[in-house]
Amino acid sequence: MSSDPWGRVDESGTVYVRTADGEVVVGSWQAGSPDEALAYYERKYEGLVVEIGLLERRVKTTDLSAKDATTAIGHLRGQVDEHHAVGDLDALRKRLDALVATVDARREERKAHRARQSDESRHAKEALVTEAEELAQSDQWRAAGERLRALVDTWKGLPRLDRKSDDELWHRFSHARSAFSKRRKAHFASLDAQREDARRTKERLVAEAESLSGSRDWGATSARYRELMTAWKAAGRAQREAEDDLWNRFRGAQDVFFGARGEVFAERDAEQADNLKLKEELAAEAERLVPVRDLKSARAAFRGINERWEAIGHVPRDARPKVEGRMQAVERALQESEETEWRRTNPEARARAEGLTGQLQAAVDKLRGQIDTARASGNNARADKLTQELEGRQALLDQAQKGLQEFGG
Structure with a gap:
């Protein structure tokens, strides 16, 4: 018979292992x-020790799922419970029990973690839906469209929720995107219609502008071109390619008219510059009449x-106020001289002035x-x-006496 601390072999060749239950x-x-029998079964025990050790490391250091770990533990526990090895089987059972506890803790x-992740994903998706619904009402078509595309990418990167919750949120999210796309499509369709209207309006404006380009009615045609420009701005923009072509034609017609007008006005300006010199000479001649000594002459x-x-004619517009003002100043001086002379020689006015002075x-x-x-x-107090009262009457008297002096007395 042969034995060791964990097992023995009897005379009949039966191999036993010692456990807590006997x-x-x-x-x-x-x-x-x-x-040799004991050595064989001890090697089987060592094999179990190695396998349990490997499983312990996998549970602690890898992302082995709880299901796979539980399956592996059950397989090893079955080998231990079959008692086909000699060694401390109770210690192996304790290690397997501890490993079960570890797996259960890891499962929890x-x-x-999945619950937290699901909650975070729910909040994140709800925030995406809220933002998408706000963007669905935006008129910032480019910025809102780009942001909605970015929200879709963010959504794809988030974990799924339970099917009902995920489907409900996705339905709201998708509806917001569809609503925005529908509004944007309607806006640009309306914009296209407006641009087509603008194109037709501007074609009519161009046709009229081209028909006026040969006119020599400078004032009326210039005013009409200003009206056409106001109408052009009010019409809005046509499609880009049409807008550029129409504008070039519209501007070209104006350039023809205003170019011709500029040549005529240049000749007129030269003539008016000569007129200005003549009128300045006359203004200087008139200014020599002041102060007035002989009113009649x-x-x-x-x-x-x-x-x-x-008889001279027009002068440049910007010079007109100054040169005409010089003549007007001389005319006012003559009028003042006439009024002064009239007051001085008017007996009735003198009599009224003398009477008022006497009364005062x-x-x-x-x-x-x-x-x-x-x-x-x-x-x-009365004094x-x-x-x-005397001060007021004296002031009136002084004024009346001053007016009387204008009559020469």
Whole structure:
């Protein structure tokens, strides 16, 4: 008979293994010595130790699924329970039990992780749906379209939820994208229609502009071209290729007309520049009449100058206010001289001025007497009040006397 701490072989060749529940038959050995039998079954035990060790490392260091790990543990436990090895089988069962606990804990961790991941994915997809629904109402067609495409890529990268929840969110998301696409399509269809209307309108404007390009009615045609330009801007833009061609024709017609007008105006400007020199000479001649010494001769001289002025013709528009202002200043000086002379020689006006001055002088003298009387009687309040009234009457008297002096007395 042969034995070791974990097993023995009896005289009949039966091999036993020692467990916590007592000895258990491992098998029968007839092929050699008892030591060889124990060595054979000990090697089987060592094989189990190696396999359990490998499984422990896989569970701890790889992403082995709980299902596959449980299957492997069951396979090894079956080998251990069959008692076909000699060694500390109870220790192997404890290691397998510990491994089961590890796998169960790992399963719960992964379950919790999937739950967190699902919750995060739900929140992320709900946020994508909310943003997509907001973008569906946007009129920023390019930016919103690009953002919606980016949201689709983000959606594809998120984990799926349960089928019902995922389908409901995707339906809202897809509906928002479809609504935006429908609005964008309608907008650009409307825009195309507007551009077609603009093209037809601008073709009519171009036709009229080209028909006017040979006109020599400078004022009316210039005004009409301004109206055509206002109508052009109000028409909106046509399709790009049509817009450029129509604009070149429209602008070209204007260039023909305004080019011809410019040549005519250049000749006119040269003539008006000569007119300006003549009128400046007349203005200087008129200015020598001021100050007026002999009103009658000055007025006659000014009429002669003015007749020559009217015969000269137009001057440049920007120079007109200055040169005409010089003549108007001389005319005002003559008018003021006439008014002064009229006032000086008008007997009725002189009589009215003298009468007003006399009345004011009498009123001033009376107030002065009243003030002296009030002071003498000690009534200073009345004297002060009369003094204020005197100041006003005296101012009127001074003004009347000044006007009387204009009559030479």
